[in-house]
Amino acid sequence: MNTPAIPANEEDRLRSLYDSGLLDTGISELFDRLTQLAKRLFNVPYALVTLVAKETLQFKTSDGLAYENFPRDLSFCGHAILNAAPLIINDCQNDTRFADNPVVSGEPGLRFYAGYPLSLPDGAIAGVLCLADIQPREFTPGELEILKDLASIVENEFAVLSATSTDELTGLFNRRAFGSLVKFAISSARRRAEPLTLARLDLAELKKINADWGRTGGDDALRSLAAVMRANLRDADLLVRYGSNEFVILFSDTDEKGAWIAVKHLVEQTKAWNLTSGKPWSLSFNWGVSEFDHNGAGDVQAWLNDANVKMMDMKTHTSRKPQ
Numbered sequence: 001m002n003t004p005a006i007p008a009n010e011e012d013r014l015r016s017l018y019d020s021g022l023l024d025t026g027i028s029e030l031f032d033r034l035t036q037l038a039k040r041l042f043n044v045p046y047a048l049v050t051l052v053a054k055e056t057l058q059f060k061t062s063d064g065l066a067y068e069n070f071p072r073d074l075s076f077c078g079h080a081i082l083n084a085a086p087l088i089i090n091d092c093q094n095d096t097r098f099a100d101n102p103v104v105s106g107e108p109g110l111r112f113y114a115g116y117p118l119s120l121p122d123g124a125i126a127g128v129l130c131l132a133d134i135q136p137r138e139f140t141p142g143e144l145e146i147l148k149d150l151a152s153i154v155e156n157e158f159a160v161l162s163a164t165s166t167d168e169l170t171g172l173f174n175r176r177a178f179g180s181l182v183k184f185a186i187s188s189a190r191r192r193a194e195p196l197t198l199a200r201l202d203l204a205e206l207k208k209i210n211a212d213w214g215r216t217g218g219d220d221a222l223r224s225l226a227a228v229m230r231a232n233l234r235d236a237d238l239l240v241r242y243g244s245n246e247f248v249i250l251f252s253d254t255d256e257k258g259a260w261i262a263v264k265h266l267v268e269q270t271k272a273w274n275l276t277s278g279k280p281w282s283l284s285f286n287w288g289v290s291e292f293d294h295n296g297a298g299d300v301q302a303w304l305n306d307a308n309v310k311m312m313d314m315k316t317h318t319s320r321k322p323q
Helices: 010-020 029-042 141-163 175-192 206-232 256-276 300-316
Strands: 046-052 056-063 087-089 112-119 125-133 196-203 238-241 246-252 285-291
Touching: 010 125, 010 141, 010 175, 029 046, 029 056, 029 125, 029 141, 056 125, 112 141, 125 141, 175 196, 175 238, 175 246, 175 300, 196 206, 196 256, 196 300, 206 238, 206 246, 206 256, 246 256, 256 285, 285 300
Parallel strands: none
Antiparallel strands: 046 056, 046 125, 087 112, 112 125, 196 246, 196 285, 238 246
């Protein structure tokens, strides 16, 4: 089995994917309808829309197959994103790249795969619209044109979803919005000679909540933490759902000490919320704060990384963890 190569532009590709906010949106009804249509049009048992993240695939819809966090290095889609041309495999057992792949040699025993790369508005390849069958088959030029048309519809939906600025689940700004707003915040802070501090938070035990109480419980926990943040931080503070369990707070006119005090207050208010919530799980989060260096290069990613290092340090020092 051949592990898929890494695209030459992988760093830029991943940045575009994460900034699009698509990884943070749920399954789209449109994608579900398209894959159901694709199954009927091509008479295949499986049709999927995938996003290829750093290490795993995220399925925006997977009609016929149910995988969660499927490893990228075992995926067909990891190969399909390597160029803009579709990847057609008429018989996986006759292709040395895939003959011993677990989904070919084991369940569900795939034999046919057709994947059409899906691009974001900036041209970065985010994922794949793919068809799969347990029988080998030919794929005609006419069928390829239909698959291309369906892929165009998916790309249009990607453009619509990535253009929005609000996270559907929590109502906070999403990662894409942060990318635009942080530039304005830095410019404004520099012009006013005011401090600007960023905090990164991650909701602890989200995987356990999902395991114990299902995705509904996890979504409820994320919404609840967002509500606690809104209730206890200033209107001027920019609140962002930055990743699946991660949040960013941008504190305007606030130095690192002031942001530390504000997040400590948020910790205490979260503990108080737990006492009266009536939920079977409790909210807690790890966090780190970092003040923007006005004398530096203005690298937002380096700023985010510094806050992330401090947040990760909190994870490894349990005495500093919120209880």
